[in-house]
Amino acid sequence: MSHDIHAHRILILDFGSQYTQLIARRVREIGVYCEIHAWDMDEAAIREFAPKGIILAGGPESVTENGSPRAPQVVFELAVPVLGICYGMQTMAAQLGGAVQGSEEREFGYARVDLVGKSSFLDGIEDAVADDGVLNLDVWMSHGDKVIELPDGFKVLASTPSCAIAAMGDDARHFYGVQFHPEVTHTKQGLRILSRFILELCGCEALWTPANIVEDAIATVRAQVGDAKVLLGLSGGVDSSVVAALLHRAIGDQLTCVFVDNGLLRLHEGEQVMAMFAENMGVKVIRANAEEKFLSRLLGVTDPEAKRKVIGRTFIEVFDEEATKLQDVRFLAQGTIYPDVIESAGAKTGKAHVIKSHHNVGGLPEDMAFELVEPLRELFKDEVRKIGLELGLPYDMVYRHPFPGPGLGVRILAEVRKEYADILRRADHIFIEELRKADLYHKTSQAFAVFLPVRSVGVVGDARRYEWVIALRAVETIDFMTARWAHLPYEFLETVSNRIINEISGVSRVTYDISSKPPATIEWE
Numbered sequence: 001m002s003h004d005i006h007a008h009r010i011l012i013l014d015f016g017s018q019y020t021q022l023i024a025r026r027v028r029e030i031g032v033y034c035e036i037h038a039w040d041m042d043e044a045a046i047r048e049f050a051p052k053g054i055i056l057a058g059g060p061e062s063v064t065e066n067g068s069p070r071a072p073q074v075v076f077e078l079a080v081p082v083l084g085i086c087y088g089m090q091t092m093a094a095q096l097g098g099a100v101q102g103s104e105e106r107e108f109g110y111a112r113v114d115l116v117g118k119s120s121f122l123d124g125i126e127d128a129v130a131d132d133g134v135l136n137l138d139v140w141m142s143h144g145d146k147v148i149e150l151p152d153g154f155k156v157l158a159s160t161p162s163c164a165i166a167a168m169g170d171d172a173r174h175f176y177g178v179q180f181h182p183e184v185t186h187t188k189q190g191l192r193i194l195s196r197f198i199l200e201l202c203g204c205e206a207l208w209t210p211a212n213i214v215e216d217a218i219a220t221v222r223a224q225v226g227d228a229k230v231l232l233g234l235s236g237g238v239d240s241s242v243v244a245a246l247l248h249r250a251i252g253d254q255l256t257c258v259f260v261d262n263g264l265l266r267l268h269e270g271e272q273v274m275a276m277f278a279e280n281m282g283v284k285v286i287r288a289n290a291e292e293k294f295l296s297r298l299l300g301v302t303d304p305e306a307k308r309k310v311i312g313r314t315f316i317e318v319f320d321e322e323a324t325k326l327q328d329v330r331f332l333a334q335g336t337i338y339p340d341v342i343e344s345a346g347a348k349t350g351k352a353h354v355i356k357s358h359h360n361v362g363g364l365p366e367d368m369a370f371e372l373v374e375p376l377r378e379l380f381k382d383e384v385r386k387i388g389l390e391l392g393l394p395y396d397m398v399y400r401h402p403f404p405g406p407g408l409g410v411r412i413l414a415e416v417r418k419e420y421a422d423i424l425r426r427a428d429h430i431f432i433e434e435l436r437k438a439d440l441y442h443k444t445s446q447a448f449a450v451f452l453p454v455r456s457v458g459v460v461g462d463a464r465r466y467e468w469v470i471a472l473r474a475v476e477t478i479d480f481m482t483a484r485w486a487h488l489p490y491e492f493l494e495t496v497s498n499r500i501i502n503e504i505s506g507v508s509r510v511t512y513d514i515s516s517k518p519p520a521t522i523e524w525e
């Protein structure tokens, strides 16, 4: 391989902020590999990680409280640049001899900071020049506490009327702190500020590009797998499709995909997956028709968590059966991506509540005979998509909305029955078809229909109708952790509603879900 794309890497220590993943995505966007670890990461592990620079992220706690988190001391002893953002800046100040003042009052939202003092960090980056000749930056703030005394060696780089030390820096050691959030798009020069830190001050090269990532992943998979056989569960969703394309390029015929028709898929999904992979790309795909099996196991099951568990177990059973038929399959490939890894780490440390069990995380049996191949483990969804395009998958496949493994099973708010699934599939298809027609599909992040097991009276062509209710759900989100319901035009919703009620005789009423996440989740179960 021509270069090690992981050699130039940034370490991000997380203090529990909502924005830490966003920082990581920005660093990757700049073209540099990074990892997020908890703030109490082991000192030896930090040394071994050998970062070219460290970012201390934000967090909900207050540095002024006893027992609040601190950065491991080694962070300041590695002789690499360190950037503290918000809580990260505050703890940096406190740990290096400055002082932080607590406050109940939060400064939240847009702010204009004055740039004061020269530094290799912020020089030449500005939004505007005020009448008095002072340079300004438009930034986004979210804090209560503030640094009131600089540590030795630091000077003030930016200030606002309410926050005298809005940025600080020590050019000799390349330690910097910003009270504002450069990772959010509201901070207009945020990406330039982060680029300056990562490319110029840390001296990282931008090696993390789709072409390099693909080349690296192929080499890694070949080294891991040798000439053994690999089985991949292919859903037709973005992640497993990208894994299929990647493995096909890396190991060709050693790859066999199993597409499981569990009876809970979208309309024509099976045919589309087979056409795309088996017919066009020459990938070996087995279609496992397991509708009977899934539906019979789901009989009488109404609890959402119970459904997810039944579906997860049945998937593994089908994979096992197919692997046995193929003989000597040593590896099971999965489309696990970086957010899955971060979120299940959170679940492991007990810091996060289990809201719902995603079918593919932690669902694998302990005594599983396979070794795992997970080439997307380090990637965010937007990176997975870029890799998909790099590998030649069509735009429509790469930019499709995600579809959960339990599929329509968690969109039928009752016992799963084939007649319900058939109605839901058609309603969902109409909704998606209209979104595409109205050029709204790519303006929403995820959209689908939900089957409500409630009967409602209607009148269609002079006749009474007493049938089921369909709810439409469409959201806008970047990370699927939080989401806003999509403000679709009324005329559009009207068209969809009319089509569903007119074309599907089992539906008498359509509603639109106007809940955001939180407090609601994206799926209804």
Ligand SMILES: Nc1ncnc2c1ncn2[C@@H]1O[C@H](COP(=O)(O)OP(=O)(O)OP(=O)(O)O)[C@@H](O)[C@H]1O
Residues within 6 Å of the ligand: 232, 233, 234, 235, 236, 237, 238, 239, 240, 241, 258, 259, 260, 261, 262, 333, 334, 335, 336, 360, 401, 402, 403, 404, 405
């Ligand atoms: N119908 C299916 N047949 C085979 N494997 C499946 C099926 N549904 C899900 N899987 C497996 O479960 C994994 C997780 O599903 P998940 O929905 O998170 O990812 P995806 O379907 O690949 O992508 P997307 O998030 O875009 O839907 C998939 O990568 C795939 O390996």
Ligand SMILES: O=c1[nH]c(=O)c2[nH+]cn([C@@H]3O[C@H](COP(=O)(O)O)[C@@H](O)[C@H]3O)c2[nH]1
Residues within 6 Å of the ligand: 308, 356, 357, 358, 359, 360, 402, 403, 404, 405, 406, 446, 480, 517, 520, 521, 522, 523, 524, 525
């Ligand atoms: O593969 C999956 N297996 C699951 O069990 C599962 N549950 C939810 N989702 C998807 O995750 C995203 C967030 O969904 P929630 O807000 O409902 O938790 C949304 O994109 C959901 O569609 C799943 N995906």
Ligand SMILES: NC(=O)CC[C@H](N)C(=O)O
Residues within 6 Å of the ligand: 017, 057, 058, 059, 060, 061, 062, 063, 085, 086, 087, 088, 142, 143, 144, 145, 146
């Ligand atoms: N966003 C943050 O990192 C906030 C830091 C700290 N909790 C404060 O309120 O100032």
Ligand SMILES: [Mg+2]
Residues within 6 Å of the ligand: 235, 237, 238, 402, 403, 404, 405
């Ligand atoms: Mg999916």
